[in-house]
Amino acid sequence: MNKYVERLKNGLLTENPTFVLMLGMCPTLAVTTSAINGLGMGLSTTVVLVFSNLIISLLRNIIPNRVRVPAYIVVVATLVTVVQFLLQGFVPSLYSSLGIYIPLIVVNCIILGRAESFASKNGPIISIFDGIGMGIGFTFGLTCIGIVREILGAGQLFGAQILPLADEATGKAGFTPITIFVLAPGAFLVLGFLVAIMNQVKVVAARKGKPLPSNAGSIEGNGEAERITAEKQKEAEAKKLEAKEKMPQVNAVSEKEAVETKVEEKADNTDKQSTKTADDVDK
Template identity: 60%
Template sequence: MNVAFERIKNGIFNENVIFVQVLAMCPTLAVTSSAQNGIGMGLASTVVLIGANLVISLLRNVIPDKVRIPAFIVVIAGFVTLLQFLLAGFVPALNKSLGIFIPLIVVNCVILGRAEAYASKNGPISSIFDGLGQGLGFTVALGIIGMVRELLGTGKVFGAQLVPKAVDPALIFILAPGAFITLGIMMAIMNQRKLKKSSK
């Protein structure tokens, strides 16, 4: 139980994919124009992370070292294909809005990195929780960035009008430059908090 809690805590806080490791910048900047898209992408990646980590952990003693990376990619691609079929069947609007970024989960450095660094060296239960922690950290970060961008860019969050319509939104925040600005400000705030904690 302690291992499970530690892996989840690390994924969300200490080893957060976006705010700490600064990985997966392409989907982070591209799909976070709304909170719904950000959370949808995060949850999709979490499902693939958990599934791929489990299978790779179970096969870690069977896959030869020489072909481990291609083998990992085949496993990840299988889960991404299954996920895309499920999204197309049950949530077609989300599938359409995420577009090409769903198939690109196959080459997401976070998923391949966790397969190589953790799942291929640890047991299945620990690997499941590692995938869950990394996925939740990714989802939380994408959700927060998406909410900030959507609020500042449209005055809404999840379709609910939070800013009076009389106030003009800053449309730049739902465009590509707004993604860089939002991410940069949020990372600066987090780094400042870390510096304050370390100086105490």
């Protein structure tokens, strides 16, 4: 059971597709003008992700390696078509809001990435949990961005007015929507702030001795990894340089020993010849 919980935690925190891996940025920035849009896109992607992981895991030993990517795309496209028909039939307003981004789920790098890196190498049950974890993480990211943008850009939350708007005609004081947050630049701003907040929370937790799961792919994680790699490279270069400096000394010692050995052998041969000559003279 622990490995299944780890898969869920992996998608939500350790390798969150939105805030850590920075995957699926096209729908993340385009459809999150409201919380309901973010939630709808996230849940649609989660359904496709879970079932594609299941099917690809079951067929992993049947699909030839050279055509695996086209096979994955066919599986995902079939599931996306089903989801598209369901949205069109039961929630047409959401279907209209998401528009072209529903068919684009077919080429979502999160889905194809999990199919290639996990589902094609693991059993169906754990692949389902992996899909659920990554889907929940993606939905969480989109919904958070949608909530912030909707509140700041319209004073609403899930379509309900929560901040009374100002009325210039009557002089009524109230909230003035910040239009930029419902536009493309607002999506970048909100995403950047949320990523920064998440990284800061991890830094604070690490300082308190209660580190969260490793933030693979985040700015902090990449900086630390680069520092460690640079230190290892410096150590390796220092060792190579030290070895090169020792090589001439070793070679000189070896040559000296070889010369001494030859001299000793020559002296021994001379002594033997002298002894032999003396013996011959005595005879």
